[in-house]
Amino acid sequence: MQNKGTIVYGLDPLIIGDHYEIDYRHSYAQDSPFFVGLSRGRLLGSRCTGCGYLYATPRAHCMECGAPTEWHELPSRGRVHTYTTCHYGGEAFLGETPFTLILVEFDGVDTLLLSRLKGLPPDEVRIGQPVLARFSSTPSFKVTDVWFEPADKA
Amino acid sequence: MRPVYMISGGITKFAKAHPQKDFRLMVKEAYDAALRDIPRFSKDMIDGAVGSYFSDHFTRQLKAASMVQDYLGLCPKPSKRIEGGGATGGLCFQSAWEAVASGRMQCCVAFGFETMSRVNTWKGNEFIALASDTNFDFPIGGFYSGYYAMMVRRHMHEFGTTVEQMAMVSVKNHMNAIYNPYAQKAKRLTIKQVRESPMVATPLTMEDICTMSDGAAVCLLASEEVAANVCARPVKITGVGSGSDAMRMADRPHGKVILLPHERESDYRHLRYPGVHSFRGGRMAAKLAYEMAGIANPMEDLSFVELHDAYTSSEIQTYEDLGLCRYGEGGTFVESGVPFMPGIDYGMELPRQGRLPVNPSGGLLACGHPVGATGLMQAVLAFWQLQGTIGTHLGDDRLQVKNPKRGLIHSHAGTGTYITVSIMEAV
Numbered sequence: 001m002q003n004k005g006t007i008v009y010g011l012d013p014l015i016i017g018d019h020y021e022i023d024y025r026h027s028y029a030q031d032s033p034f035f036v037g038l039s040r041g042r043l044l045g046s047r048c049t050g051c052g053y054l055y056a057t058p059r060a061h062c063m064e065c066g067a068p069t070e071w072h073e074l075p076s077r078g079r080v081h082t083y084t085t086c087h088y089g090g091e092a093f094l095g096e097t098p099f100t101l102i103l104v105e106f107d108g109v110d111t112l113l114l115s116r117l118k119g120l121p122p123d124e125v126r127i128g129q130p131v132l133a134r135f136s137s138t139p140s141f142k143v144t145d146v147w148f149e150p151a152d153k154a
Numbered sequence: 155m156r157p158v159y160m161i162s163g164g165i166t167k168f169a170k171a172h173p174q175k176d177f178r179l180m181v182k183e184a185y186d187a188a189l190r191d192i193p194r195f196s197k198d199m200i201d202g203a204v205g206s207y208f209s210d211h212f213t214r215q216l217k218a219a220s221m222v223q224d225y226l227g228l229c230p231k232p233s234k235r236i237e238g239g240g241a242t243g244g245l246c247f248q249s250a251w252e253a254v255a256s257g258r259m260q261c262c263v264a265f266g267f268e269t270m271s272r273v274n275t276w277k278g279n280e281f282i283a284l285a286s287d288t289n290f291d292f293p294i295g296g297f298y299s300g301y302y303a304m305m306v307r308r309h310m311h312e313f314g315t316t317v318e319q320m321a322m323v324s325v326k327n328h329m330n331a332i333y334n335p336y337a338q339k340a341k342r343l344t345i346k347q348v349r350e351s352p353m354v355a356t357p358l359t360m361e362d363i364c365t366m367s368d369g370a371a372v373c374l375l376a377s378e379e380v381a382a383n384v385c386a387r388p389v390k391i392t393g394v395g396s397g398s399d400a401m402r403m404a405d406r407p408h409g410k411v412i413l414l415p416h417e418r419e420s421d422y423r424h425l426r427y428p429g430v431h432s433f434r435g436g437r438m439a440a441k442l443a444y445e446m447a448g449i450a451n452p453m454e455d456l457s458f459v460e461l462h463d464a465y466t467s468s469e470i471q472t473y474e475d476l477g478l479c480r481y482g483e484g485g486t487f488v489e490s491g492v493p494f495m496p497g498i499d500y501g502m503e504l505p506r507q508g509r510l511p512v513n514p515s516g517g518l519l520a521c522g523h524p525v526g527a528t529g530l531m532q533a534v535l536a537f538w539q540l541q542g543t544i545g546t547h548l549g550d551d552r553l554q555v556k557n558p559k560r561g562l563i564h565s566h567a568g569t570g571t572y573i574t575v576s577i578m579e580a581v
Contacts, residue, residue: 010173013173013174015173018214020214028289031289055405056404057290057402057404057405059405063400063405064407081308081430082304082305082307082308082311082430083304083307084300084303084304084307084355084356084357084358085355085356086295086297086299086300086303086354086355087352087353087354087355087356088276088279088297088299088354088355089276089279089295089296089297089300090276090277090279090280090282090283090295090296090297091274091276091277091279091280092280092296093280093295093296093297094276096295099295101294101295101300101301101304102304103304103403103404103430110407110408111404111405111406111407112403112404112405112406112430113404114290114291114294114402114403114404115294116294116295122356127307127308127311142293143289143290143291143293143294144293144294
């Protein structure tokens with residue numbers, strides 16, 4: 001960090017600015033195929049090889065029976081299970097407000113997927129709204145490489 | 155296991171910031187207050203301590219509990235730190251209970267703190283959101299208010315819960331806090347004012363959501379022998395329970411309701427549980443605590459409840475998890491007036507006002523939520539209630555529940571990932 005001097009906010013008590021940042025080398029490890037899949041326009045969940053439980057958000061082992069799972073391509077079409085529009089957010093996302101978060105449900109799939117809904121005004125979002133997965137053409141290898149839009153508009 | 159008693163407690167005022175005191179001094183202040191209340195107790199009766207703080211990001215001082223340990227003069231006695239998100243304080247309380255119940259210690263100190271003022275509110279929200287899955291949840295817009303907003307939206311859809319019912323929780327808890335000088339954000343509100351305050355994450359407004367705080371709290375737990383020697387009015391801890399759920403809300407399975415002793419399977423024939431509208435971990439915690447304490451019907455057997463109302467919506471959800479009403483009835487439960495304090499004018503018609511006060515302290519919504527201290531603050535307030543010393547400690551007995559026999563404290567983490575329920579009884 002470049003030393004630009006110390007910011008002093010007050011003397012009694014003495015309060016100073018204290019900067020901190022860090023870069024991680026982050027491995028997606030066993031979840032890697034999900035993120036690689038997004039970059040290729042594929043949404044991968046996982047199916048338990050033991051009990052058949054079908055996860056929209058993938059995991060390498062089943063939390064019901066403990067057996068390994070296999071990759072399972074999810075339908076691109078789902079429905080809004082629940083939603084909110086955030087007018088504030090964590091600092092990293094403040095610049096993106098307002099944004100709409102949804103949990104997506106898919107036919108025949110046992111769990112949900114958290115994502116963003118774009119292309120619909122906040123006051124028009126409803127539970128049950130059909131939505132369609134859209135993928136970034138310039139992937140960042142993050143879960144935000146997929147989002148959803150209203151199925152009838154897409 | 156042997157019986158465990160709480161013999162004293164202390165808290166600092168919860169405030170937006172305490173720049174004159176670091177975390178060590180805040181805990182010291184709460185600790186000294188606890189010791190002052192039991193003059194026959196001496197420091198050498200303490201066998202060890204458990205420290206509670208949530209976030210290394212807020213503190214940016216690893217091993218901070220060690221610095222409290224030495225500041226309190228408790229070295230070289232046993233010590234450790236407990237961390238479990240928002241439930242950190244409740245888990246710390248139960249860890250100290252375990253130390254005494256097992257016979258390992260005669261007396262254990264549970265101390266907790268948080269110093270959230272060191273970053274701005276939105277950076278703080280980002281830190282808190284790091285307690286969601288950082289691969290699948292956080293990058294999408296990591297924001298706990300957003301997560302809770304999605305949960306209550308589903309609760310509204312399933313059960314018809316309204317934003318006005320949620321606002322009633324805010325009115326109640328902020329009003330109660332007017333009589334609690336330790337609270338950060340006491341005020342008289344109307345349902346209209348709650349709804350008209352700035353929208354944070356639809357349908358939750360600023361007044362539906364607790365604030366960040368600096369503060370500390372301390373509880374002293376002891377064996378029957380120590381309690382009898384030093385404390386005129388000890389309080390017995392008769393039940394502890396805790397539960398958990400999947401980190402990601404999206405992973406919550408749909409199955410059958412975990413039933414409490416007073417419920418039947420036929421009550422919930424069509425409910426897909428817990429979905430994202432209910433906290434399975436809270437239900438598990440309540441079930442275990444009720445079984446240990448011999449509680450058959452919480453509405454009849456409890457005198458008051460201090461629960462983790464980080465959001466007005468989660469207070470309503472928690473009424474149901476604790477079995478104060480059935481799943482789906484949380485909204486009408488608050489509307490009935492049952493969880494309000496008797497004898498306080500809230501400016502609303504409340505037909506069954508005060509039958510089972512919930513969050514007489516003002517809860518997290520009005521006291522503030524210095525995470526590591528919060529669950530222990532609830533224990534201190536419950537302790538004073540059961541001792542009948544609210545008037546002495548708060549300078550006003552308006553919040554004293556009349557002749558309380560048994561209180562429940564509830565501490566809650568994440569989107570329901572760790573939850574504790576502890577039962578305390580007057581003796």
